[in-house]
Amino acid sequence: MANPSSIYDEMNGADGSVRGHYAGYKKWLAETPPERIAQKRAEADLVFHRVGITFAVYGEEEGKERLIPFDVVPRIIPAQEWKQLAAGLRQRVKALNMFLHDVYHDHEIIKAGKVPAEQILSNSQYRPEMQGVDVPGGIYAHIAGVDVVRAGAGEFYVLEDNLRVPSGVSYMLEDRRMMMRLFPELFSRYRVAPVEHYPDMLLANLRAVAPIGVTDPTVAVLTPGAYNSAYFEHAFLAQQMGVELVEGQDLFVRDEQLFMRTTQGPRRVDVIYRRIDDDFLDPLAFRPDSMLGVPGLLQVYRAGRVTLANAIGTGVADDKSIYPYVPDMIRFYLGEEPLLNNVPTFMCRKKEDLAYVLAHLDELVVKETHGAGGYGMLIGPRASKDEIERFRQLIIESPERYIAQPTLALSACPTFVDAGIAPRHIDLRPFVLSGKDINMVPGGLTRVALREGSLVVNSSQGGGTKDTWVLEV
């Protein structure tokens, strides 16, 4: 574990002086009576509860909803830094989409010896059903939620690419709305790049990838239903885009077309922004017990009569066992050097890496290759002896299921906690949209680990969120 003094603080320099882009905020904070901030924080809680921006946590009492804690100290990113980040994200997502096209077509990257064939073709996220299928514009990951962390000044690492059904964008939008409601005066002091147009951008992006020949496409958001943990977001995005929010039971396939049941009879659907995992999309093709999907959907999709965003089979590119190859993908497809860092990764399926990992479990972060949401991971420096031994056994039993990475010294941002304001670790999830072009709104969702010293920012593990400000000057 990095020692606390070496942790990069987003607001304050190592010598205690405030960083330039935070100076105005810190001054405002000093001038503002603590009671006023306390009152605003209470107001935020109240509003979020009334509006119902909550999420369900698996494993807790059924149907119970919890508020994701919202912190009123913004995470501020200077214009220049964002420019670099954005260029890196564009580059990375472009290469990942080219990789997916290659995986489901000619396997050039395998032939070139850059990625071992079995890593792709034996991956449980690889979908043989997609082999040879052409998707509009060759875009697979229309919406990517790339998790980025900062280790030092100008030093950004990508932790995960999240190319399946990344969530959290509604919190980005609601956090901004809340900050503007609570502290309008801050927005006259700072020129903060707007993010409110994200739903428009998303809709334009989805319409741009409609099946060929469809001029005025009907778009719908497909949700697993009201009990899904991200249901709020599904409903929010459908409403903001002005499209239908559908469940599997609202859709049916007839004559190789997808329709939704409406009060005026069946209506054709051309683009589905699906928030359901591949496995549940079509009970005839994937999990037969799925009640969430649409029988026959895959057939319509393969025939090019409907676009799914994201495409089926994107998991093969954001899997943790593929992650270490992303820098090589960028070099291979784009002929460029990667602009963003990858975290050095030990692949336990490799003998020499496995030996190193087992000998250094107390220093490393161990992750399941298919895991997500902060479940099933070991943070060596914070783990008990028992936990380490438990993981040792798990890794020895099936080494191919695990990777390990050095513990990064994630940057920290001042955050309201019980005892006042204290630094807490943060990450950033920008949402990268790929259609005709690659677009994103400045910033993204900043997640913060509220427990002291914790590195896990996932909302399911007690993480909170912050408004993210990209400055225009």
Place this chain on the structure above:
Amino acid sequence: MLSRTADHLFWMSRYIERAENIARMLDVNYRMSMVPQADGGVDAGWGATLSITGLEDAFRVKHPAATMDAVLEFMVFDGTNPSSILSCLRMARENAHAVRGTITSEMWETTNDTWLKMRDYPHWKLAGSEIGEFFEWVKFRSHLSRGVTLGTMLRDEAFHFIRLGTFLERADATARFIDVKYHMLVDGAAPPDEAADYYQWSALLRSVSAFEVYRKVYRDLITPVKVAELLILNDQMPRSLRTSMGEVHENLLAVSNYRSTETERRAGELEANLRFGRIEDVFARGLHEYLTQFIVRANDLGNRISDDFLVPMSSS
């Protein structure tokens, strides 16, 4: 609009209206229980509230006698009783939750807030003098919900399905109120007691906010026939069968689709009967029989609306 969405909207407003009507019924009964009555009169009143909702059997399984406390607990807080106020407000909220992208944020916040307050409402308050306050609260949350609908919703299909739910439910509730009160008063075995009757009739009027309305319309003593006329046939009385069916018919025409012709005809026929009906004929035929018929026909409309719009069975 998605059929499922229309279904949620329809039931959201139906459940809110149902909660309001149950509150009205319990409130009036509570007030009546303070009026001196013959032995057993009070409990008979609480028993009647159960028969309006058709829940006597479910009630008897849990409670030996229809005392005020038992009926209130059962009809207000019992989550296992699908018609309790708690259950209705929960179902309203769940339906709203499923379509929160379709309704305005004000509507969602109103429905959600109502549910959160209901869920946390302290039971002890019902035992004390604050019971009337609680019923007022339920009624006003329902008023607020309708006000938010009228004040914020686009006049599109969503709006019409919400209104359909409200008025179909209201028509059913008003018909049941009248039926049960008349049954107790006119067909009941109890000897006519002029003073008590006055309170019973005025209670029926109050249960649908029509006491002052009656005075305004008739400027006369309260008589059973005029009460029935006001609540069944009057086109200005907002909770009458006539007004409710007028709204049902109008909103149905607004969402008309390629398979709803017969449903529209039946709604129109039912409305026409009320529009051109005379109270003398209603009594000549028998009020109870008339109301029973009405409830059956309103129920049939509900089923047909469901088949035509909300849960179409075939995919064609």
